[in-house]
Amino acid sequence: MTSRSCLSIVLAAGLGTRMKSNLPKVMHEIGGLPLVGHVVKALKQAGSDRISVVTGPDMPELEKLVQNLAPEAHCHVQHERLGTAHAALAARSALASPSDDVLILFGDTPLVTADTIGKVRRALSDGADLAVLGFETQQPFGYGRLLTDNGQLVAIREEKDASDAERRITFCNSGIMGFSGLHALSLLDAIGNANAKSEFYLTDAVEISNSRGLKVVAVSGSEVETQGINTRAQLAACEEDFQVRMRNFALENGCTLLAPHTVYFSHDTVLESDVVVEQNVVFAPGVRVASGAKVRAFSHLEGASVGRNSAVGPYARLRPGTVLGADTRVGNFVEVKNTTFEDGAKANHLSYIGDASVGSKSNIGAGTITCNYDGYLKHRTEIGAGSFVGSNSTLVAPVSLGSGTFVAAGSVITDDVDQDSMAFGRARQIVKEGKAKQLRERLKAAKETKS
Secondary structure, three states: OOOOEEEEEEEEOOOOHHHHOOHHHHHOOOOEHHHHHHHHHEEEEEEEEEEEEEEEOOOHHHHHHHHHHOOOEEEEEEEOOOOOHHHHHHHHHHHOOOEEEEEEOOOOOOOOHHHHHHHHHHHHOOOOEEEEEEOOOOOOOOOEEEEEEOEEEEEOHHHHHHOOOHOOOEEEEEEEEEEEEEOOHHHHOOOOOOOOOOOOOHHHHHHHHHOOOOOEEEEEOOOOOOOOOOOOOOOOOOHHHHHHHHHHHHHOOOOOOHHHHHOOOOOOOOOOOOOOEEEOOEEOOOOEEEOOOEEEOOOOEOOOOOOOOOOOOOEEEEEOEEOOOOOOEEEEEEEEEEEEEEOOEEEEEEEEEEEEEEEOOOOOOOOOOEEEEEOOOOOOEEOOOOOOOOOOOEEEEEEEOOOOOOOOOOOEOOOEEEOOEEEEEOOOOOOOOOHHHHHHHHHHHHHHOOO
């Protein structure tokens, strides 16, 4: 398969009117990645060496997204929305350059996998001139039925045109097609618009291919993989199917999920074996958790790396740029951002650590805050190895604590602290005997006077 060249055309010009959104439909997200991003990702995994995305007019944000997702991809504009074949031909310049395989997919079918795309490509390498991806369903109403005869796909019959017998067929059209590069452009150009809507439909390629004596086959995929998205309800249903896939993948690869249905993954979440995830955990994009780590209940992680045998949570938040080394601890109600915890460092509860580095085996006491923002710029806090920061301390960045330093509880630290030094940054305690009683009596008298 790797020796065969492949052009993939992703149709993504739809407005998604039923989504009731200002965003192009394919920019809505599943698992933290736009729908079209899932399709492009699967195509790259399936070995497609050229990718073209067909957008609608005035969709610069979609074109920018495509370039960010796949810099090698090319965008083509469908200036009028005149059907799926017309959309594919918007990429005529790409079709004019030869490829062994030409795939046409939809940007709103995010769950299609590289394995399934590979099935279509294998059908082409085995000699098919046109391969149509189908799926079995117990609810075929509304789908085009795939009509086969001795292994040849002879037609795609739409619901409104089907006979009673044909309506009982449960093998349906997904819309995804693979063409031999020798015939792709010729077949697409031959598709007409002699129909009620005067549009050009890809499905007509099946009967045109048969009329030319070409080999046309149907390839079987899954209903879940081929589901398209047109509404918010379908988006939500697809998200849940994606989460089920990710949960099963984690379980099959040696992770423990104590309540799988409460754990939410992103498209790029990586959990190594022997990771334990408790209930109600959210993995936003960009998270990697190393073997033996434990993510406890109600934690939210994004753009973060968790080292081996570390513990996060419960109720912890790791924000982008967080890197936790091995055997680290980030406990309940601790928020960490753009900070490195070296091996064995701990912040067990009730702290905010941002734009900092925490040395190995250092301990951050409850209520500690790194004051990293002055209203204009962010500044860093450096905490050396083996340091102890007492509870309720405020570290005003930029500031550096040498290794082995000790910060007394309740301190406000504004100056650097040398190695193995102790720092106090608080007012001296004063006790005034009997003063509390006098204050209560005065306040009580003032209240009675007002009443």
